[in-house]
Amino acid sequence: MSGIYGIYRFDAAPVDIRCLEKMKAAMAYYGPHGGGSKIVDAVGMGHLLLEINPEDRFESQPVSGERGPVVSAARLDNRAALLDAFDVSSADAPHLSDGHLVSLAFDRWGQEISSHLEGDWALAAWDQRERLLLLARDACGTANLYYYMGDGFVAFASSLKALLALPGVVKEPDLLRLAEVLVSWQHDAELTAYKSFRRLLWAHAMTVGPHGRTRIWRHWSPEGRDMLSFRRDEGYAEAFLEHYTRAVQSGLRTQKPVAAELSGGRDSGSVVVLAAPLLAAQGRSLTAYTSVPCLPPVGANERQQGNEWEMAQATAAMAGTNVRHVSIDAANFGVIRGIEYLLDLHDGPSHAACNQYWLQAMMEAITRDGAGVILSGQMGNATVSWSGNGSALLALLQGHPSVALRLFLHAEPNLFLTLKRQVLKPIVKPSLYALRRFKTPPSKCWRDYSALNPHMAVELGLDGRMRAAGHDATFIFSPLEDGRGLFFRPDFGVGYGIGTEMSAWHSISTVDPTSNLSLIEFLLRVPDDQFCQSGQRSLLIKRAFRNILPEPILSGTRKGIQAADVGHRVMRELPAFRECLNSLDSLPEAREMLDMPLMHRCLEDLVAKVDLASTGRAAMILLRGMGVGMFLRRLADARN
Structure with missing residues (x-):
């Protein structure tokens, strides 16, 4: 993905071009195919270009629109709809970049632009008439956008490196953020490892005006959808497969070689089996990469797969003869070097430190093989393979009585389990969980799995923060809590931006069809009983991909773990x-x-x-x- 950067001075003085050049140099790897910059009024903006899709060769940013200059890092899934909205002819469409479409969208919709963009994007736009800088980020957090409020200015960039390169900034650790990493609590997601350097939350927009006045709001939420009502259960599976196929197709606009991360599960597997035939129809291949252990995978328990190769191989074989399957054992990659690799590209630690060595090995292999796009299924747990909440009482509380009735009648395989799971569990367990949280300090739980110094936790008031946020340090959730809602809470995680930073480091673009907004909007309207029936979970993908994915993968319950060795x-x-x-x-x-x-x-x-x-x-x-x-x-x- 391309990158953006810029500065807005509150005193209306011109931006120092030397500051923009420092920002550009710090994140130069975002732009292997060039870029541009522009200073208008008190705003300076820059763009670094990574050409992936055919229209990208016509990209020239920042774009000077009617309202003012706009800069964006964008791969738009609703490109066709925007071309129609702006009456772009079929002759002109191939020469119009996604960045130019974003500028046209800002001219028409101004601060409401975020509601009209689908895909992976981050943008900055200067409204010359209103004297407001708009920053915004896509609904699922694939594109990154950081900002720093300095003395008399605000700076923004796709990479934290650009902000850290500014002269005079103070670089101090944000101890709260580091503590949250150590206890694997993805709260306060706007925080970075550096104090005062912030991440714009995904699905949010922000305006900055004179004197630094700011307004931040959420532009997309999963709440408030009317449920679909099809006559047949098969209708949901058919419609899901159609939406999913379009989502995968949208991510394959590139003419560059395509790679895919492939585990032994349903998420990445479903992406691969849909992408392979689409590429085969164009006479193209797909290379799928699977992480495998090179040493005994003793870190996997009986409910986990420590080596996913056989399951992934079955998926690759079923996907088509145009799939080349590659194993990555990371035998020559060190664990310490993997942690350093993440610190190099992300400028901060991650709770998933154990995964970095094999991710580095995979990314270097993909780069060496010349891929331009990596397909992933990172958001699949919340979307395509969503297991369902499975609670009739929760559905009733959410205002869906007919769904609640169907869950009560059909979610469980027998009367005993219906009474246990649909009556006793939702009535008794929430009270027991609440009592446990009241009596047990969070620190008593997280000290079993965290290297955080207890004295620092007390200094930060971490237990109080966890209680105030309703966090359960055992990670056991109430049956009356909407589990999928946690996946879509921007303040509860950094989104999928680390993967984007990793691919940008290697001049590649990551595309996750499972985070396609149109697909998500469809799935949010599918009633919960379509995911849970007769004791089975994730039923929608199992029905839709019958005879498309191998049966052991569709029915499998063991979770893959890539760092078992x-x-x-x-x-x-x-x-x-x-x-x-x-x-x-x-x-x-x-x-x-x-x-x-x-x-x-x-x-x-x-x-x-x-x-x-x-x-x-x-x-x-x-x-x-x-x-x-x-x-x-x-x-x-x-x-x-």
Whole structure:
């Protein structure tokens, strides 16, 4: 995906071109195919171009529209509808870039533009008449947009690096954000690892006016949909397959080689089996990459798959003869280097530190093979393979009595389970969960899986913050809570922007058809009883993909885990791990933030025996802690 950057000065003075050049240089990897910049009034904007789709070669940004200049990083799924809305002729359409369409949309709809764009996009637009800067981000958070409110100015960029490159900015760690990473609590998602550097929440827009006056609002929400009502259950599956196929097709506008991440599950698998025949019809191939262990996958329990190759291979074979299937064992990639890789591209640690080595290996393989687009199914759990809430009482409380009745009658396989799951469970369990949360401090739970120093947690008031937010540190949710709603809470996660940053690092574009907004809008209107019947969950995708995906994948219940051999990998790097921990021991900031003795014990537990328990603690405590510690070490080294 392309990148954007810019500055707005509140005093109406022209932007210093040298500042824009510093921002551009810091995120230059976003623009292997050039870019442009423009200064208008007190606003400077820049664009870095990654050509992926055919129209991209006509991209020239910033675009000077009737309201003012606009800059965007956009891959639009509703391109055809916008071309019709603006009466663009069929002769002119192939030469009109998505960025130009965004400018036309801003001219027509102004601050309401976000409601008219579908796809992966982030934009900045200057309304010269209103003297307002508009920043906005897509509904699912695929495109990134960061901002920094400085003394007399606001700066924005697709990459945090551009903001950190500004002269005079203070680079201090945001301890609350680091603590939330350590306890795997994806709250306060606007925070970054740096204090005062913010992330615009996905599905949000923001205006900044004179004197820095700001207004932030949510432009898209999953709430308030009327349910569909088809005569036959098969009608839902047929319509779903049609919507899903269009979503995949929309992501295949590129003429560049296409790759796909392929696990042994339904999400990425369904993307691959739909994309392969579409590409085959054009005489094109698809290369699918699957992460596999190179050491014993002892980190997977009996409900998990530590090696997904066989399941993924079955999907690849069923998808078509134009699929080339590649295994990635990351044998030559280190766990510590994987954490450094994430810090390099994201400028902050992640709660998924154990996954970075194989992601780096996969991305380097995809880059080496020359792909321009990577297909993924990252949002599939909330969309295409949604399991359903399965609660008649919840459906009733949500105002859907007919759905509630059908769930009560058909969600469970027998009367006993109906009484247990539809009557007793939703009545008794919420009260028990509430009582447990009242009596048990969150810290008593998260200390089992976090390297956070308890003294720092007290200083930050973390337990109080968790209680105020209603967070259950055991990650067990009430049967009367809409589970899918959590996936669509912009304040509850950073979205899927890290994957976009990773692909931008390699000059590739990630496309996730499972986050297609038109597809999501359809799925939000499908009644819950279409996902839950006779004790089965995720029933919609199982019906729609019967004879399209292998039956063991459709009916499978074991979850794939790509880093199941990480315990053995840590042992292979034991001297480097001990050296890293000893280095963090000598860093005051790390000792204040981290429970260093606990991290040492986790490493020594692996030395004693690499098994399920020690591997799990290493992934959750040791590696997350090292990610935070290595970030703090970088800050300390930069100051010195």
